[in-house]
Amino acid sequence: MSIAEIKSLLIEKFGEGVVVGEETTGLQPALLIDPDRIADVCLELRDNPQTYFDFLSCLSGVDYGVEAGRFGVVYHLASIPFQTQLTLKISKENGRDLENLPSFPTISSVYRAADWHEREAFDMEGIFFEGHPDLRRILLPDDWDGYPLRKDYKTAEFYKGIKID
Template sequence: MSLKEIKLLLTEKFGNEVIVGEETGGLQAALLITPDSIIEVCLELRNNPKTYFDFLSSLTGIDYGVEASRFGVVYHLASIPYRTQLTLKISKENDRDLNELPSFNSITSVYRTADWHEREAYDLTGIFFEGHPDLRRILLPDDWEGYPLRKDYQNAEYYKGIKID
């Protein structure tokens, strides 16, 4: 299916408000999805026999910068039998307060591979995934302060008495 056909399929199923935009200028086109609809959209794309995006190949947390005060998640879906790929993006504003992490719905109920991908996004960018079965750090120690892939992250000079910078 083409991007245009997938877009039509999703708008017929969920209404025009489910897709808030699209990016066609890069190497792979992307659909910008309403954040609250990501579970339903992924479920439809996985279960629909016309699309059958049966594999989540990658999930990435994005910090759009201090000025934008926006965080997002990029999902790379693949249909193994149809040999096609699709990129979905969601984003929302956040005031960057470390006590109020940006929050999106977890898609672990749709794709089991999202489990570790979401943990990595949480660990490195500080994106919280509502409904995740075991959201905790995966690469850094549990007592690490901050999120290294945030644009405003300041490297620590020492960790437990060991120089790291």
């Protein structure tokens, strides 16, 4: 299926508001999805016999920068039987306050691999995934301050008395 056919399928199933845009330039065209509907969209794309995107190959958190005040998540789906790939993107504006993390629905109930991918996005960018079964740090210690892949992250000089280079 082409990206246009997938877009039509999603609009027919969920209505006009589910696809909020598309990126057609570059090597990986992407559908921009309403963040609140991402789990429903992924479930449909996985279970629909026309698409059967059975594999979440990558999920990445994105910090669009201090000026943009926007965070997002990029999903790379693959259909092994159909040998096709699809990129989905979601994003929303959010202040950079560490007490009010950007929040998106989890897709860990759709793709088991999302469990660890979402934990990494939480750990590195501070993106919260609503409904995640075990959202906690995966790469850094539990008491680490901040999120190292944010554009405004300042590296600490010391951690527990040990100098950090």
